[in-house]
Amino acid sequence: MTANSNHNAPVCTPESRQAGDLQNERSQITFSTDDASCVFAGSREARDRNRWLLSLLRDHPDKVFDKDSRPFLGRTERFLRGQKVAQAYYELRNKHGLQKEDRDRLRLLLDEYIPLQVHESMGQPTIESQSSPEQLQEWGPKVSSGRWLVCYAQTELAHGSNLSGLRTTATLDTGSDTWIIDTPEPSAGKCWIGGSGMTTTHAIVMAQMSINNKSFGMHPFLVPMRDPETHKLLPGVFAMDMGPKVGAPAMDNGYITFDHVSIPRQNLMGKFQHVDKGGKYQTRNQAAKALTRGAMTLVRVGLIEIAAHHAARATLVAMRYSLVRRQGSSKGGAEPQILDYSSVQQRLFTCLSTSWALNFVGSSKGGAEPQILDYSSVQQRLFTCLSISWALNFVVHGFTSILKACATFQGLDVVETARRSMGGHGYSAASGLTDLERNQPTAGLTYEGDNHMLLCGPAANFLVKTLDSDKRPVRRELHFLFHEPRFDVTKPHEWLDEERQLNLLGSRAAKLVRDLSALRREAKDAATLAYLESALSARASRAAGSYLILYAFDARLSLLRSASAESIVGIKPAAELLRALEDLRSFYVLEACVLRDVGDFVESGLLRAEQVSWARQTAAHLALRLRKQAIGLAEAADMDDWYLGSPLGHSDGRAYERMIDWMRLEPLNQQGLSGGRDEDGVLKGFRQAMGRLTHGEAQHLNGEAAARDSRL
């Protein structure tokens, strides 16, 4: 381990080279990474706001949000840490009077699924949007101050997304003027209810409402769960944590049952219905009632943004490591950087371009017309249940079904591809990605609507319905359904034409939606038809998702090129930055859309083999150009080292030194009570377990095997 080992070493070791490798890369970028980070965040203002929000966490005086030791915690310790994180988060939220958008961002940046997640994303919004004025006056301040912590209890153990199949009952007892909330059998227990296992004081319970033996279907009730003073479960309420899962260790997803629990009649959420003392049921505000699905739509919208964020994070880590990791034939000089391998470029540039594309669709700030993809505005309207038209609600539900599924699929794919591109070390938590991957990116495929179900069901139904209505929809994003399929690339370089690319994706999607519409009208062999229909539905919805994502990318590019860019984004993008984004966009189209699903395009006759071959060549050319700008485009995600928590993806490039330091923190390497070693540094209990082997106390190999061994 001394410098003058008698090995004939090259002067240059990874230790002496890595920091320079990253600096070199940065010096080659032809645009300002600062500008790029404003574009990525949506605007300079948004970028700076994100930085300020992050600073609230990073600079917290009690270091509650620090993550250094987190990878080494067991589930219980991690959960207890999460309680402190949740409490400190709520204090920050209150202290700074943060609005919903800032709160969502802050929870994303604190990088832990906390028990308050559902209180914030579903509990409080439901209280605010589904209470009667009297309820809101009484409950609102308690909920917003955190005196009440509210979970949203819909899903049951044996009954998931099928609302009408839920079995929890709420029966009016006119004598006591109460609802009796009851779980008829254990499999009807509420399940996966975020925050309920250990934390929440109240639950919004979806239950089959019954009055005088007449069923009125599912309704929401506010049910107290725990004593406000002692925090003990109230009589008749049972709740427990659901146990270990893929990720989310600090979240107490809970299983809840109610054994004839009485709650006041007034605890039926009262915005859309009222039941009087005698049991008379009245509806209210029915025109707005369909918007009760708004809460879920709202969460779906957020999932797109979150998917984009994690994709960018994983890409940034993997990109940096691919530049300081060198391996392969050195031919006299240093070994090549991993990013100089084409197969790594293909994967990581696909990650990079996808993370930008998802980022634009997830936070689209619109162009000239008010964009449906401008979620912050839709979000606001859904959130406040204001003036969202029926037609717009139909479109928002359709779009979010498509985009939630496509974005979470693509987002997880990016995270996994990026992590795996890191070779063996990608398997280590030193990547900073292993924990990340198992939380939202993996869970996001399933919650708020399983992706497969969404793509085959609501997404496909929306597309077919829009097509079959046979009138041009108001939303420009849907006009593609009515265009004639066309793609007329006659020379390789025409593959870079943006309009042609968008038309190609639109044509594919339109073709598949038309095929689907035709198939649904057929009926000759119902059983096999169902199989064909479900497969085609998924393909059509995904194709539409690709188109919509590119549409959002183009809307953003056109804003960036426009005269109003500076006033909206806060910077005037230089030509070199625009060119890099254009390259990224084309690479996304070619690798992540066209070549990945090339069968769709060729089978439908949209592309000929020769055109596909040009697409491959064009992607290869773009990869060469992106190689030089890659670090800048990845670092535009503007995530600091404290946040990333990744020794291998650190901004100083000293990946190996940092990884070694990090390993030392592993409890198995520690002595003392919670460490794995005794005072001699020997594994505790070794002598009584494997030590029996090394001390020759184990039975010796006998039988045939011993005979064979003795022949050796």
Add this chain to the structure above:
Amino acid sequence: MTANSNHNAPVCTPESRQAGDLQNERSQITFSTDDASCVFAGSREARDRNRWLLSLLRDHPDKVFDKDSRPFLGRTERFLRGQKVAQAYYELRNKHGLQKEDRDRLRLLLDEYIPLQVHESMGQPTIESQSSPEQLQEWGPKVSSGRWLVCYAQTELAHGSNLSGLRTTATLDTGSDTWIIDTPEPSAGKCWIGGSGMTTTHAIVMAQMSINNKSFGMHPFLVPMRDPETHKLLPGVFAMDMGPKVGAPAMDNGYITFDHVSIPRQNLMGKFQHVDKGGKYQTRNQAAKALTRGAMTLVRVGLIEIAAHHAARATLVAMRYSLVRRQGSSKGGAEPQILDYSSVQQRLFTCLSTSWALNFVGSSKGGAEPQILDYSSVQQRLFTCLSISWALNFVVHGFTSILKACATFQGLDVVETARRSMGGHGYSAASGLTDLERNQPTAGLTYEGDNHMLLCGPAANFLVKTLDSDKRPVRRELHFLFHEPRFDVTKPHEWLDEERQLNLLGSRAAKLVRDLSALRREAKDAATLAYLESALSARASRAAGSYLILYAFDARLSLLRSASAESIVGIKPAAELLRALEDLRSFYVLEACVLRDVGDFVESGLLRAEQVSWARQTAAHLALRLRKQAIGLAEAADMDDWYLGSPLGHSDGRAYERMIDWMRLEPLNQQGLSGGRDEDGVLKGFRQAMGRLTHGEAQHLNGEAAARDSRL
């Protein structure tokens, strides 16, 4: 929670229905599941042997191998459990005199990556195959008895698969007649070395050998690491556990450095080289030296079988759960079983057929001619370094590069697809799949050769070299490279023709390998060419993998149909079983090979759009037929409940009751020292963290947000 709730409940609850649902399914199968399990295992003898090996674990008097509490353990506890598992495993191995094949199986069935894994798979085999006779006599018995626990230390922190880039040195000191083993800088520390962090006594260290300032390249040395008596690290040796990672919590992948550690000159592994006291270097047995890569090839071979095993396990769990889980519109009766949804069928039957296909390629027992795919024979020969010809070695290396990558990719895909098909509960460790997924199926993509690297490098090189040698290879499995591409389906039902299917996969692979060979001869634009070449290499290698897997499937089917089936497999497969396997095979071809990569086939002109459409119809018909047999084909994997450890995939179908019981084991739900709750059942520390919010001690929301809230 009482039976006579006044809710108008259907008589049938999941609790009363689930067991019957599974029994119903079993009663519909038209073949014997017992027969099918013999076919799956290779033979009745192998099936029974597997059962016996499992019984050694399940019936262990100390219950060391029981897994009930395992999902709830933190990493340190899990690691310490693993030490006991490893010790008990070794005792069983010795007591029963198990041969290599049985040992490998037993380690697979104990369901934990143990620190002895590498001792068994690499350490002992390397000692046995690379020692001189004198070394073997001295070291062999110590290694096989477990007195010495040996890891294999090749990879370095900053230097992975590039052998010539390794920097650890072994310098001969003629004065002391020793080798000085040295790690020149921290990034050259040995890394990921299985068992080395806490456990092993010795390491086989690959180091740059230097004698009198002359470098002789990489050579293996046996280096003592820990004191045999105290188990303390020896002077100059540093080793630690590498910390948390995606999976493998009971394995101490280690980071090791050597600071001028002296070992006897005789510790250079002596089968292929010798250095005398004066420093004179002599080679030995050079003809066999290339086989030193045998150790890695050997592990790759095993990975194929392991991938198949885990794929079958995940499929079995998901299949059962998809039959007892009901959800959706009930139309008066019970809700439909999840497996009655086409989109679930498409995913799960692809899993099922893939797991059988991988199983056949992983354990191919051959037909008339000695099969290269008969790994047990190749394994034996590699293991003993006997009489394996150069030509055969070339082929084995090529085949295992292709198949290791394809099988581990497909295997992980099956595990993930199966787990995700379970909806939200698939995210719970109650699936029994979350831990599984993160161990070998995920690690297998990377170790013993990163899959991308294998497919782009050795696999593709092997294929092109075989093609370009321009003489028909001896191995029949490679003849496809020289056939004219052909596919002549003119009617839908011809898609079921086995020969046509095999030809189609062969034709695609041949076409891509030829394109690749042609591309490699081009040189007009080197930079973009590299990109195109790497992408095409991966496609060609994967295509060849598909062909080889189907080839093995067909070899097994032809054995099962032959007169010798009974004598080899131990049962005579009934016509109904054969038909089910034929359906499974065709489904695999259509969904997992053709439709998944349909672009390859259409782009190359092998398939027209109409033929693709027939393929989709044929898959839909097959799905209908497989629906009835699915449970039998899944349960043929013959894995008992003790082994599966899956409340949701239990053979009695009582998924929800079992899941609830299982949740109760979560430490957060327990009281006492290691539990998460106090004596009142309240979360420990709640009052000091989130309790501050519920008690109104938190700062109240201020600023704009408070103003907004007051308007509500």
